[in-house]
Amino acid sequence: MSSREQILASVAKNQPIPVALPEIPIFSSEKSDLVEKFTTVAVGIGSKVFRVNSLKEAKQILLKEHKASKRIISTFPQFSDVAEVSIVPSTDPHTMEDVDLAILEAHLGVAENSALWVTEELLPMRVTPFICQHLALVVSPKAILPLMHHAYEQIGMKDYGFGVFIAGPSKTADIEQSLVLGAHGPRTLTIFLLEEQ
Amino acid sequence: MSELKDHAALAENFNADELRVNWHDETLWFIRQKRDRSAHAIPDWELLRETASQIKHNVLSNLSEYLEQFEANAKANGVIVHWAVDAREHNQIVHGILKKHGVKEMVKSKSMLTEECHLNDYLAENGIEVIDSDLGERIVQLAKEPPSHIVLPSIHKKKEEVGELFHKHLGTAPGVSDPQVLTETARQHLREKFLTRRAALTGVNFAIAETGEFVVCTNEGNADMGAHLADVHIASMGIEKLIPQRKHLGVFLRLLARSATGQPITTYSSHFKKPRKGHEMHLVLVDNGRSIHLGREDFRNSLKCIRCGACMNTCPVYRRSGGHSYHNAVAGPIGAILAPNFDMKKAADLPFASTLCGSCSNVCPVKIDIHNQLYKWRQVIVQEGYADSKKTLGMKAMTQTFASPATFRLAGKAGRWFMRNVPLAVSNKLNPWYKQREMPVPPKESFGEWYRKNRK
Numbered sequence A: 001m002s003s004r005e006q007i008l009a010s011v012a013k014n015q016p017i018p019v020a021l022p023e024i025p026i027f028s029s030e031k032s033d034l035v036e037k038f039t040t041v042a043v044g045i046g047s048k049v050f051r052v053n054s055l056k057e058a059k060q061i062l063l064k065e066h067k068a069s070k071r072i073i074s075t076f077p078q079f080s081d082v083a084e085v086s087i088v089p090s091t092d093p094h095t096m097e098d099v100d101l102a103i104l105e106a107h108l109g110v111a112e113n114s115a116l117w118v119t120e121e122l123l124p125m126r127v128t129p130f131i132c133q134h135l136a137l138v139v140s141p142k143a144i145l146p147l148m149h150h151a152y153e154q155i156g157m158k159d160y161g162f163g164v165f166i167a168g169p170s171k172t173a174d175i176e177q178s179l180v181l182g183a184h185g186p187r188t189l190t191i192f193l194l195e196e197q
Numbered sequence B: 001m002s003e004l005k006d007h008a009a010l011a012e013n014f015n016a017d018e019l020r021v022n023w024h025d026e027t028l029w030f031i032r033q034k035r036d037r038s039a040h041a042i043p044d045w046e047l048l049r050e051t052a053s054q055i056k057h058n059v060l061s062n063l064s065e066y067l068e069q070f071e072a073n074a075k076a077n078g079v080i081v082h083w084a085v086d087a088r089e090h091n092q093i094v095h096g097i098l099k100k101h102g103v104k105e106m107v108k109s110k111s112m113l114t115e116e117c118h119l120n121d122y123l124a125e126n127g128i129e130v131i132d133s134d135l136g137e138r139i140v141q142l143a144k145e146p147p148s149h150i151v152l153p154s155i156h157k158k159k160e161e162v163g164e165l166f167h168k169h170l171g172t173a174p175g176v177s178d179p180q181v182l183t184e185t186a187r188q189h190l191r192e193k194f195l196t197r198r199a200a201l202t203g204v205n206f207a208i209a210e211t212g213e214f215v216v217c218t219n220e221g222n223a224d225m226g227a228h229l230a231d232v233h234i235a236s237m238g239i240e241k242l243i244p245q246r247k248h249l250g251v252f253l254r255l256l257a258r259s260a261t262g263q264p265i266t267t268y269s270s271h272f273k274k275p276r277k278g279h280e281m282h283l284v285l286v287d288n289g290r291s292i293h294l295g296r297e298d299f300r301n302s303l304k305c306i307r308c309g310a311c312m313n314t315c316p317v318y319r320r321s322g323g324h325s326y327h328n329a330v331a332g333p334i335g336a337i338l339a340p341n342f343d344m345k346k347a348a349d350l351p352f353a354s355t356l357c358g359s360c361s362n363v364c365p366v367k368i369d370i371h372n373q374l375y376k377w378r379q380v381i382v383q384e385g386y387a388d389s390k391k392t393l394g395m396k397a398m399t400q401t402f403a404s405p406a407t408f409r410l411a412g413k414a415g416r417w418f419m420r421n422v423p424l425a426v427s428n429k430l431n432p433w434y435k436q437r438e439m440p441v442p443p444k445e446s447f448g449e450w451y452r453k454n455r456k
Ligand code: SF4
Pocket: B259, B304, B305, B306, B307, B308, B309, B310, B311, B312, B334, B360, B363, B364, B365, B366, B367, B368, B370
């Protein structure tokens, strides 16, 4: 008997009588302004949040905040004057090693925890939002949803190779519980809530 | 062979340095308080816990079906699925994959399962170097120690000790103990590893039967740095990590980080579904005693565990005895109910390392009846003849006492009188829980007496 068969047989023999899967109840969510809630939580965990009316405005803010950035990459063609905007997916991910700033798009955000949902199709390559020194994510304020349940409702059965919720800059508190931002991933996260024109 | 030290003896070592114990205790209590604030901010917290518990109940009762469904979907996604009956087979599978690719060095993100399987040692014996990439895990790896906590592996280490380790192994200046500086050093050191390792192993927090994807949660981003840079990604998971549908992640991701550290969510919740083009993604499904555990009616609920660590942070015994005193990969209350399933003799002392106060069950996000299971394990262990004599005596007396309410009332009364009048006699060597502690002042009357008097 293969290990697979052995495990499945043992599990089948020992599992209790089937219990029905519960419905996910409708959970109560914040009545207050979603964008406000999102912003408060995001700032609370170390992100910076800006409401902007155009990518141009976002660019001005970023160039001021990240003056020292040498290598910038983005998926927005509007950044082509300051960033590499056409990285092909077949690029060796190791070449992203020296990226100072990456400016990418998120599908949606979640007010209760300020997490932003990004899938592979919005990334030059999977490693980008992790390997860059600083990360900026652009999302529409209309795409801010109250709870994680709403986010998964929206995501539904969509296919992707890789997807990630990102909430704040990378961090650790493994040395005596002192919070340090910038563990292995980005040291900062800047979020732009871009009003659609 | 010399007798291995049990929890009480190991706890005694830990208790030798009182200031350190106090510090450990307070640090964990601080995390527990953060968890409380975070949980209380959610009006439906209890409903969320109940839902999670019920989903897990459904998972356990249909596990074989979900495993097959998951395997089929993962395969369709291009993931290579392996099955390991035990730790040895798991280690052999991982080694086999690495050998096939000629890999001699691997980065690993946090995986308690690989601790359980002693993967690092096995690979080292086979000439493969593993670098743990979670900062806490790297710290204990450099110290040649196992993690002392499932979420906070180096919670028992002082920053000065980390500084010493980094000075010795990573070349920081002597005496440096600033967490900021030390973390930056680790960042640089590990970045080089991420960039040069061709294989990465990660754990799995949740695997979704419906889609064949799996989710890994970290704050540091180390799982992603490893997996997206390597040619080969290996993910190891216990078979109980399954959940039925993607939407159930909404429930579990809301609970996990809040219970663990009080954060609203971990920085990264990465959903791995398909390998990168031209690269390999392996998934190892590990049983290692879990399917047998599933058959123990009184104890199977412990397989619902999502490894948040809340029961450890809240446990008065864990906080004051440290993770290493549990001599098991998973420490604390949950470790004490999982371990006897694998090796009842070796873990016979663990269910006794508890005051049965029930705080663990109160904070558990999937509502495992941890303290009841601790109590039940004690009886099984005594019945099977694995308990040491001191505990057996106490147990028998306790069982008799609880079995009869009249004796219970009397025993309580006598106990209170005894404690008020001869406290030092109770705080003696025969009573392992009163070492290094003064007994609390007993109340003049019990709640029962007070209630009877005040009930109109
Ligand atoms: S038993 Fe419950 S509280 Fe303890 S680690 Fe598991 S899920 Fe968390």
